Amino acid sequence: MTYQITTSTTVSQDGIALFDQDKYHLQTGEQPHTGDDGLLIRSVNLHDTPLNPELLTIGRAGVGVNNIPLEKAVDQGVVVFNAPGANANGVKELVFAALVIGARPLMAGNAWVNHLKGQDIDVQVEAGKKAYVGTELLGKQLGVIGLGHVGGRVANGASSLAFGMHVVGYDPYIEVDTAWNLSHHIHHADTIEEVLRDSDYVTLHVPLTGETKEMINAQRIAMMKPGSVLLNFARDDVIDEQAILAALDRGQLRGYVTDFASPKLLHHPKVTVFPHIGGSTTAAETNSAKMVVQTMKNYLETGNIRNSVTFPDCVMQFAAPLRLTLIHKNVPNMVGRMTAILANYDLNIVNMMNRSQGDYAYTMIDLDHVAEKRLQRIATKLEQIENVIRVRVIEQPKR
Incomplete structure (x- = not known):
C-alpha cells in the first residue's frame, strides 16, 4: 500500500x-x-x-x-x-541565556556601546561601564515551575557545578521517568507559593490549560521575593501581562524575560522579549x-x-496477519458491541487493546487471516456501530 x-x-x-x-x-x-x-x-x-x-x-x-x-x-x-x-535542549539553552541576561544588563550595555562615537571609545567605555554592573547566579535560588522535558533540564543544569544555583522545583503532574532523571540536589516544593516566596529567579515551563491560564497573577506576584526576575518560556497566557507590568513598575519584579511578544511588553525598560525562538x-x-x-x-x-x-498512547505488538483499528466515542459497551460482531463471524481475536482519553477512545483488534470480501463486510458492520468514527484494516507489515 x-x-x-x-x-x-x-x-x-x-x-x-x-x-x-x-x-x-x-x-x-x-x-x-x-x-x-x-x-x-x-x-x-x-x-x-x-x-x-x-x-x-x-x-x-x-x-x-x-x-x-x-x-x-x-x-x-x-x-x-x-x-x-x-x-527541549534548544529551549533549555535559551533559558540559560535568559538567566544571565536577567542577572546582568547585557542588552542595555550592548545598546549603549553601539551608540558611542569618536576616537576615544576605550576611554568612554571605561568611564561608563559602571552603569552596567550586574549580579551573579552562583548561590542564587532558581524556582522552576513545571519539570517536564524543558523544565527538568533547566533544573538539572542550574543545580550543576557549572551554575551552582539552589533549585526549587514544583510539578504536581511529574512523570515517573522525568522524576528519575532529576538531580538529587533539586528541592521539590509542595506548592507554587513555596517556589515564589524565596526564589531570586522563577522560570515557567507548564502547558497552557484551564488550570495554568494566568497562573502568575497579581496575587501570586505579591508573594514573590522583591527584586526577583521572572522568565516565561512556556506560553504567553500563563501570566497576567498587566500584573507583570505593574509589578515591574513598582519594583516588585526586577525584570521579565519572555519568548512571547505583545504590544504592551515592547519597549518596556525592564522587559526582554525574544521572537519566539526557543526551539528555533x-x-x-x-x-x-x-x-x-x-x-x-x-x-x-x-x-x-x-x-x-x-488520543492516548496505544501500542501493541503486531503479531497477527490482520489488525482492525477503531476510533470511537468513549461510551459504555463499545468493546462488547465490536466483539459481538466478530463472534457472529466466528473469528478468533489474537490480541486486543482499548484506551480512552476524555470523550474518545481507540481500540486495536488483531485477527487471524480473513478472506478479503469477508473482511470488508466485517469492517462495514463495525462502521455501522453507533459512535464509531473510523475503522481501518491494516495488514501486518512485511519484514
Whole structure:
C-alpha cells in the first residue's frame, strides 16, 4: 500500500527523508489534498482549512498545536501527533541565556556601546561601564515551575557545578521517568507559593490549560521575593501581562524575560522579549521532524499511537496477519458491541487493546487471516456501530 502525504515547505528535509519512497508518495503544499492520508506541517494554520474525509493523521513538527483544530480533527477520526521534547535542549539553552541576561544588563550595555562615537571609545567605555554592573547566579535560588522535558533540564543544569544555583522545583503532574532523571540536589516544593516566596529567579515551563491560564497573577506576584526576575518560556497566557507590568513598575519584579511578544511588553525598560525562538535551532527542527515522521509512519503502517495530542498512547505488538483499528466515542459497551460482531463471524481475536482519553477512545483488534470480501463486510458492520468514527484494516507489515 502507498500512502499519500502532503508536507509543508518549512519541515526539515532530514525528517521528510524518513518516508520510504516505496511506501509513501510525497507532495509539497500548505494544505491537505483530496485523497491524502497524512499532513506534515510546522506553523501552517489549519483552523480555516476543511479536512478532507480521507485524512488519517496530522503531524506537527514541533510541540505547540494551537495552529491545528484539534476538536474538528478528532471528530473526523484524524490522529494528531507532535514532537514533545524534541526541541527541549534548544529551549533549555535559551533559558540559560535568559538567566544571565536577567542577572546582568547585557542588552542595555550592548545598546549603549553601539551608540558611542569618536576616537576615544576605550576611554568612554571605561568611564561608563559602571552603569552596567550586574549580579551573579552562583548561590542564587532558581524556582522552576513545571519539570517536564524543558523544565527538568533547566533544573538539572542550574543545580550543576557549572551554575551552582539552589533549585526549587514544583510539578504536581511529574512523570515517573522525568522524576528519575532529576538531580538529587533539586528541592521539590509542595506548592507554587513555596517556589515564589524565596526564589531570586522563577522560570515557567507548564502547558497552557484551564488550570495554568494566568497562573502568575497579581496575587501570586505579591508573594514573590522583591527584586526577583521572572522568565516565561512556556506560553504567553500563563501570566497576567498587566500584573507583570505593574509589578515591574513598582519594583516588585526586577525584570521579565519572555519568548512571547505583545504590544504592551515592547519597549518596556525592564522587559526582554525574544521572537519566539526557543526551539528555533537547526538541531531542534531536525529532531522534531524526525520524531513526528516516525510516529506518523508507525500509526499508518501498524495503527500504534504514541505522542498523540488527541488520543492516548496505544501500542501493541503486531503479531497477527490482520489488525482492525477503531476510533470511537468513549461510551459504555463499545468493546462488547465490536466483539459481538466478530463472534457472529466466528473469528478468533489474537490480541486486543482499548484506551480512552476524555470523550474518545481507540481500540486495536488483531485477527487471524480473513478472506478479503469477508473482511470488508466485517469492517462495514463495525462502521455501522453507533459512535464509531473510523475503522481501518491494516495488514501486518512485511519484514
